[in-house]
Amino acid sequence: MKGPFAVGGHVSYPVLRIKGATVLRGSRTVVEDIDLDIMCGEILCLTGPNGSGKSTLLETLAGLHAPRSGEVVVPLPNQESIPIRDSRGRRTPVPGLSIALQTDGACLDETVLERLKTASTVAGKSLTDETISAAMEKWALSHRSEDRLAVLSQGLRKRVSILAAILPAIQSSEPRIVLLDEPSEGLDAASRDLLHESIFSLREKGHSVVIATHDDAIIEISDRTVEISSSTISLTGPNHSVDDPPFRDATPVGGAISALGRWILALEMRNPVDTVQRIVPALLALFLLRSIGLDAISDGAPSSLAFYILAPALIAILVRPALIDRLKERRSGDWWRAHLGRSIRPLSSIVGSPWILPIPLTYLSFIVLSNGSSDIDPSAYAWLWLPALSMLDIGAAATAIHMLVSGFERSTAVAASLMMAILIWPFLLLVDATTEILYQGMYFDIGFDTPLGLIICSSLIAASVWGAAVIIPDE
Amino acid sequence: MKWMGASELAGETHLIVAYVILIGSLALYGNWLRSRYRNIANSRASTLEARTPHPRDGED
Amino acid sequence: MVRIPAQAIALLALGSGGLVATIFLGIMWAPDVNPSQWRAPAAYRIIFLHVPFAWTSFLAFGMLFWGSLGWYLRRTERSWRLVQSGSDLGLLFGIGVITSGPIWGMAEWGVPWDWADLRLNTFALLTALALFIVMARRSQPDHDSTRDTIAAVGLFGFILVPITAVATTLYQKRHPGVVIIESEDSGLDPAIRAVMMVGFVSITLLFIGFTIISDKLYSAEAEIELNLKALDEMDGGE
Helix, strand or coil: CCCCEEEECCCCCEEEEEEEEEEEEEEEEEEEEEEEEEEEEEEEEEEECCCCHHHHHHHHCCCCCCCCCCEEEEECCCCCEEEEEECCCCCCCCCCEECCCCCCCCCCCCCCCHHHHHHHHEEECCHHHHHHHHHHHHHCHHCCCCCHHHHHHHHHHHHHEEEEEEEHHHHHCCCCCEEEECCCCCCCHHHHHHHHHHHHHHCCCEEEEEECCCCCHHHCCCCCEEEECCCCEEEEEECCCCCCCCCCCCCCHHHHHHHHHHHHHHHHHCCCHHHCCCHHHHHHHHHHHHHHCCHHHHHCCCCHHHHHHHHHHHHHHHHCCCCHHHHHHHHHHHHHHHHHHHHHHHHHHHHHHCCCHHHHEEEEEEEHCCCCCCCCCCCCHHCHHHHHHHHHHHHHHHHHHHHHHCCCCCHHHHHHHHHHHHHHHHHHHHHHHHHHHHHHHCCCCCCCCCHHHHHHHHHHHHHHHHHHHHHHHCC | CCCCCCCHHHHHHHHHHHHHHHHHHEEEEEEEEHHHHHHHHHHHHHCCCCCCCCCCCCCC | CCCHHHHHHHHHHHHHHHHHHHHHHHHHHCCCCCCCCCHHHHHHHHHHHHHHHHHHHHHHHHHHHHHHHHHHHHCCCCHHHHHHHHHHHHHHHHEEEEEEHHHHHHHCCCCCCCCCHHHHHHHHHHHHHHHEEEEEEHHHHHHHHHHHHHHHHHHHHHHHHHHHHHHHHHHHHCCCCCCCCCCCHHHHHCHHHHHHHHHHHHHHHHHHHHHHHHHCCCCCCCCEEHHHHHHHHCCCCC
């Protein structure tokens, strides 16, 4: 029996393991029934011609693709393991992971500094501004720290994406896994030297670096290479077997979750596309209603006024969220999924809903449309915020549905609104609740006919729809 | 005829429209099946033997 | 080569014949309803096709659900063919239901839609689901990942059915006066029931015939696609 495998002076153990995995991309089998261990403190290169599946294999290690069969696990002592991704739908983010995708993996509205800070927080390391500044200095990015990625050249963006992946590891004393997809591509010679130096020092610190690359200089400094061709892999480098690897806990993702929330809000505040594209149709509808005159279109029933008061907010919350496009841009969604796993959809459908719009829109509609109607209870305006608040549940459900149906390759070609129809009922219940509030005033009994009861029912239905839309994994 | 009468005209129109839609949709679907059948019969690839057995053959 | 079973053709022929008979009987033979009680007495005859269409769309949606579940859990080709045929036929018969129903509703009650009617709204929801799936199948490349997403959306759509049931029940509590459009209740004239049975049988035969043919066609198209992919490789492409 061989002893523990020694790399660079450290005793090594497998930090990530692919077992019997078959991975498809589209209809093509990239690899079939392969086994591969990623050892602690090694540089492993994935090589092969263009289109052979290096990126796919790298992303499978990060848990981004479900293998058709087999699994990706973090091995633990006593034959146990943490399943990262298997064919049965189990999914956990890889502990201690950083990844630089071949594209930027970032929304281009982020600034350089923001990107590095977010990447570090998501990786579980809160770095000081000084530390980040020093790193930016070394990588010749300081002069661009406040610029958005959109204005940078491709080479500069590549530097940012690589630095975002290696910075948390450089600052970390615990072993981490760094995955780099074609890092040399688009870099100038000086940056490439810096890249090689960084990869080497990562290994010296005991981190694992897996690189999909054509760069001979990187292949030369690697400990092992994996050549991919015809759905199989061939390993070159020392073989190993290990007994009793040290136990490693999965990194808690709490920091990553709040980082996602801040990321979503920061991008929207910088470029309020989402808010604008929701407000415009809502306001158009409202002012059209006002100019046509409600008498001309309503049947005079009490619920009509309530319907028209809530309608602009409904229009606003049904609009397709800009967040979906942000997550698709440069595969930033895939970067987040690598760190958050499946929790991205429930989280982003809540944070990405239009929180600030329903209440102001409802009050605006009330002011514009109620026209001092004498039937309306004078205290009604003080309680309109309650049904408007419940519209947020409908908003979260609508966002979740949009995200569910945007999972297609060609998501521009599908009609999400077909699945929105279910949200009509929670809306109708809120219309009933608003009618009660408008004409009877607010009261706090709970029953099927009371404002509170109707609002609770509406929220429960919307929450069920939200639950159904986030719980069904589609990948 | 059982239903000639001015008072029934509104219902009659609705009846005709509904039946046209229902029968028409069945006819359109049948026609679509027929054109697919013709496409398959005329397809060059249908005269070749399958090169690879379907990966999921035998699973049904 | 695709071979359409003779039984399927026979079923289509019988079903079509029965359909013609249903229409004939429905218009010529079925008794009038009392004009003083009905606003548009002639329009009631819509039910002779509307109700059988509802029944077959129920079968088609069941096929879609079963196929979605089968693909989601085990990824078999047969499940996928159920999804394909189920969504096509669900769309076909579902559209029939949600157009003929409101047409009758407009004629008889002046109201095309009833938010409190469980069946009407469930059919609308499932028809929207079927339309979504048909459109997605046509617009997306046919990979397993696409099928996974479609199956997931399919299952999502079906989870919405009990949610719709709760929602319409709650809505009906508040709006009991709203008319239920589908009121084929008990106490129907036996002649009317007889014509409806003919309609049921005819449309069901058509449905079965369509299903068999659709399944065979999708199977043949899948085989052709495999052959085309093999040709791609021979030409050096990938």
